[in-house]
Amino acid sequence: MEAIILPRVFLHSENGVEIRLADPGREFTPEAVLDFYTGSYPILATAKIHAPEIADDELRFKFTSTIGTKG
Numbered sequence: 001m002e003a004i005i006l007p008r009v010f011l012h013s014e015n016g017v018e019i020r021l022a023d024p025g026r027e028f029t030p031e032a033v034l035d036f037y038t039g040s041y042p043i044l045a046t047a048k049i050h051a052p053e054i055a056d057d058e059l060r061f062k063f064t065s066t067i068g069t070k071g
Helices: 030-038 042-046
Strands: 008-014 017-021 047-049 053-055 058-065
Touching: 008 030, 030 042, 030 047, 030 058, 042 047, 042 058
Parallel strands: 008 058
Antiparallel strands: 008 017, 047 058, 053 058
């Protein structure tokens, strides 16, 4: 049996368009990746990180902004 490290992909939706954000490095935690991209995407400043999902041989993390939502 061989262990495979799945590439991480970070997803963010803006104006109804899903944006794929490249992994800046395996040494970054998902929280650090969120901080890394907040400079380029200010809406991520209030985003939450969802638990990763495995799809198409990728480990996908989704960032969801809480701006503009009630509750």
